[in-house]
Amino acid sequence: MKLKNVLLVALFFSYFFMNSQENPFSTKWDNGFKIENADKSIKMKFGGRLMYDFGFFSLNNKAETNGYTLASENGNEFRRARLFTSGTIYKNIDFKLQVDFTGGEVTLKDAYITLKKLPAVGNLRVGHFKEPYRLEALTSSKYITFMERALPISMIPERNSGFMLFNESANKRMSWQIGLFRGADKATSDSPEANGDYAITSRIAGAVLNKENSLLHLGLSYSYRKPQENHSFGYSVRPEVHISNKYIQTNVSGVDNVHLFNFETAWVANSFSLQGEYSAANVNSSLNDENFTSYYLQASYFLTGEKRVYKNSMDGFDRVKPASNFGENGIGALEVALRYSGIDGMNNDKMGNITAGLNWHLNPATRIMANYVISNIENNTQYHGDGQFNAFQMRFQIDF
Numbered sequence: 001m002k003l004k005n006v007l008l009v010a011l012f013f014s015y016f017f018m019n020s021q022e023n024p025f026s027t028k029w030d031n032g033f034k035i036e037n038a039d040k041s042i043k044m045k046f047g048g049r050l051m052y053d054f055g056f057f058s059l060n061n062k063a064e065t066n067g068y069t070l071a072s073e074n075g076n077e078f079r080r081a082r083l084f085t086s087g088t089i090y091k092n093i094d095f096k097l098q099v100d101f102t103g104g105e106v107t108l109k110d111a112y113i114t115l116k117k118l119p120a121v122g123n124l125r126v127g128h129f130k131e132p133y134r135l136e137a138l139t140s141s142k143y144i145t146f147m148e149r150a151l152p153i154s155m156i157p158e159r160n161s162g163f164m165l166f167n168e169s170a171n172k173r174m175s176w177q178i179g180l181f182r183g184a185d186k187a188t189s190d191s192p193e194a195n196g197d198y199a200i201t202s203r204i205a206g207a208v209l210n211k212e213n214s215l216l217h218l219g220l221s222y223s224y225r226k227p228q229e230n231h232s233f234g235y236s237v238r239p240e241v242h243i244s245n246k247y248i249q250t251n252v253s254g255v256d257n258v259h260l261f262n263f264e265t266a267w268v269a270n271s272f273s274l275q276g277e278y279s280a281a282n283v284n285s286s287l288n289d290e291n292f293t294s295y296y297l298q299a300s301y302f303l304t305g306e307k308r309v310y311k312n313s314m315d316g317f318d319r320v321k322p323a324s325n326f327g328e329n330g331i332g333a334l335e336v337a338l339r340y341s342g343i344d345g346m347n348n349d350k351m352g353n354i355t356a357g358l359n360w361h362l363n364p365a366t367r368i369m370a371n372y373v374i375s376n377i378e379n380n381t382q383y384h385g386d387g388q389f390n391a392f393q394m395r396f397q398i399d400f
Contacts (some may be wrong), residue, residue, distance in 0.1 A: 016173065131157070135219060200223070242339070300337035
């Protein structure tokens with residue numbers, strides 16, 4: 001699929017809807033191009049995101065002595081270059097199609113259909129989408145506080161193919177999700193030869209407190225995973241820098257099943273916020289059972305008085321809207337942040353990251369990010385020693 005073909009399809013549908021005579025469509029801009037008909041039974045949105053990163057990277061002397069290497073001493077990349085269309089058809093069917101064009105390849109990210117308001121069960125989603133596990137993973141990359149998600153993101157895939165039932169409480173404060181997933185190919189999102197592997201992932205979450213200037217969010221997730229026919233399970237971990245080697249890579253054979261648990265919490269009080277998660281895994285193997293954990297705690301503060309915006313318990317946090325946009329008699333929103341994350345992995349491999357961040361939200365659709373990352377690594381499997389990785393990186397981001 002080429003970019004021009006995607007654009008042509010989007011333009012065709014836009015022209016078709018806007019020229020409908022029986023039920024005329026209207027258009028508007030709301031941090032994205034939106035179309036809806038007169039009775040609001042059909043709604044569509046077209047948008048995308050562009051994230052351009054660059055950075056400078058180094059290792060300390062001990063890391064070089066122990067054999068650690070850099071992917072690059074400095075580098076730049078389009079971290080994400082995505083287009084999407086989403087919408088509602090006849091009020092009770094939702095859909096989303098999102099593709100990514102980074103690296104000169106087309107990768108399918110979200111591709112799903114949702115049947116809403118089903119009797120007894122609520123909503124059913126089918127296709128390729130995020131598993132209901134980890135608050136930071138469910139929050140869009142457009143709205144996360146740091147350039148990269150914390151180390152727990154490495155424990156299981158972010159997206160997968162399958163089915164999910166979900167619903168919210170009547171007051172929209174609480175939600176539950178449970179899905180059955182099959183191992184999807186990363187590029188096509190298909191799993192034509194799943195060979196018996198599957199995962200059952202569930203989550204319950206909600207806003208225990210949700211007032212105008214204060215929020216307390218809590219959530220629990222559980223995932224049971226049955227590996228493929230070769231019975232292997234593993235993970236690979238890089239520092240919280242995408243232009244980096246993966247310094248911890250582990251794969252266990254003879255695995256019967258894996259149990260993963262995650263606890264999540266977030267607290268917002270005016271311009272200050274705290275967020276943290278703790279994940280634990282039990283890998284049951286015919287040779288030897290293994291356990292590992294991963295976690296993070298982060299804090300952020302808006303120097304200009306804004307606050308983090310809570311979307312809902314299923315999708316996490318939303319877009320920050322500056323009190324005054326840059327260039328419109330204002331400077332936008334300035335946010336400082338600090339995070340510690342760690343993973344105590346199998347084979348006594350460990351990584352601990354300290355990340356400091358500064359975010360400049362020029363307007364609701366544009367921000368510039370700067371992160372400084374210090375990563376301390378203990379790798380007893382591949383490098384037989386410890387080392388320190390350092391990075392300074394920046395991102396220019398626009399989304400609509």
